Amino acid sequence: MWLIYVIGDGIAGLSAAIALRRSGRGVTVITKELHGGSSFISKGGVAAATSIDDSPQLHAEDTLRVGDGLCDVDAVRYFTSEAPVVIEKLTNMGFEFDSDLRLEGGHSRRRIHHKADETGRALMEFLLRKAFELGVNIVEDELTALQVRDGVVKGFVTRERGLISNVDYLVLATGGYAYLWRYTSNPPTNTGDGIAIAFRAGAVVSDMEFVQFHPTIATLGNETMLLTETLRGEGARVVNEFGVRFTFKYHERGELAPRDVLSRAIYMELMSGHRVYMDLGGIEDFERKFPGVNDFLRRHGLGNKDWVPIHPGAHFTIGGLRVNVRGETNIRSLYAIGEVADTGLHGANRLASNSLLEALIMGFNLPRYIGEPWDGPRLDDGLMVTVKLRDHGPMMSIGEVRRVNWEYVGILRSGDGLRKAVDLYEQMNVAVNSRESNAALVSYLTAYAALLRTESRGAHYRVDYPSKDANWRRRIYFKVSA
Ligand SMILES: Cc1cc2nc3c(=O)[nH]c(=O)nc-3n(C[C@H](O)[C@H](O)[C@H](O)COP(=O)(O)OP(=O)(O)OC[C@H]3O[C@@H](n4cnc5c(N)ncnc54)[C@H](O)[C@@H]3O)c2cc1C
CATH class of the missing domain: 1.20.58.100 (Fumarate reductase/succinate dehydrogenase flavoprotein-like, C-terminal domain)
Known part of the structure; x- marks a missing residue:
């Protein structure tokens, strides 16, 4: 029996652990903090072309357009065509997405599969339940170093357990590092450990300059909440203190412009001394569609007829450990999946709701590749x-x-x-x-x-x-x- 460890219990780590367990492999998950990563607080959903007016080809075209010339075309084809399969897999496992598909910035079709506005929490609770049912061992501890010999990972070190050696495969699913900006949507676990530790051990990293800032984060009191893209897809408006929808100055699609354009627009408006708000008043059936945001507003004495002050913040790190779509790094037997990895799917800019998708596909598909000849990433x-x-x-x-x-x-x-x-x-x-x-x-x-x-x-x-x-x-x- 192979000795396989997964580091990180976000959506990538859990889907890998479940898939490995279901294929008869033993696996242990080690995580810095249970429920610590971005997955648990992710909001909008998972992009996949499943409706009759949509296709993986259209999803791929949107991904490539937003990726601005730096996507790996093969990776885009792989993930967009695997997307409907992973939605079906989750549904067959018993996860129930809401029946409607939502629209998000940069998408030409409604293709966001969601569970109200708390998709990440719902998915994570579901996957954690599955993992426990399957007997996946999840322990809290922290990866601190890798042991690599002759280009092959042989073991790793954790804070509590010290050196764990004779490892057959190590799967890094430690997430990104967008917490490292003063304003952020990310939790404190996301400080880039996996990338830094593997880099020191010889792994190649790529695309590190591409940090995606989310345009619409609300901080009320001590609480920060990301106001998901789908709010804008459903009719929320971004206005300054005079009620002016200034975003049209920057992009013809206004609030539905790609995230980078909208983040810059809001940042510049704030820097020029204005205040910026989200006006949620135009969303029909708000309380049912967005219970999470509704609760957040209520906790702070606001309702959806009030304007909510917003600011941009670091949200997603596109760069990371260079891998192929299987998750193989240039260090043999070391996989990286989810946000810690860089497959080239996102190019220079990530299309909304493509990252939960990427993490799920990499996790669930891992057993297909484990034990196959090692390709490693293609460095162009x-x-x-x-x-x-x-x-x-x-x-x-x-x-x-x-x-x-x-x-x-x-x-x-x-x-x-x-x-x-x-x-x-x-x-x-x-x-x-x-x-x-x-x-x-x-x-x-x-x-x-x-x-x-x-x-x-x-x-x-x-x-x-x-x-x-x-x-x-x-x-x-x-x-x-x-
Ligand atoms: C507020 C918010 C909303 C989002 N909404 C969406 C959305 O709607 N759709 C979408 O596609 N994407 C969304 N994203 C992005 C998406 O959530 C993440 O890209 C995705 O969840 C990453 O999953 P992951 O499993 O790779 O990492 P994470 O979920 O971040 O998990 C990383 C795990 O690694 C562990 N870890 C870290 N370092 C160590 C270490 N040294 N040792 C051991 N364990 C370690 C952490 O404890 C954590 O468990 C959102 C992100 C945020 C922050």
């Missing part, structure tokens, strides 16, 4: 940058990393700001295995890639290079110097 003719990790010097607190990233590696970037961030991170000790060091390392790679990419594309916007440059239609990869 992008720019490969080798970096040396500084193993001495100070450490930056996670709070400070969040401040630096928001200020210099945020929604509107400039060469000067990015240079400052790179210089700061270059002073830090990023070679040790600690949360702070992991946070500084992934931020360093993000700032460095953003500095190198002298153009604006997808989620990456440079005020000093505001246009797209055809010469930059290529990826930036990083690897650690030997």
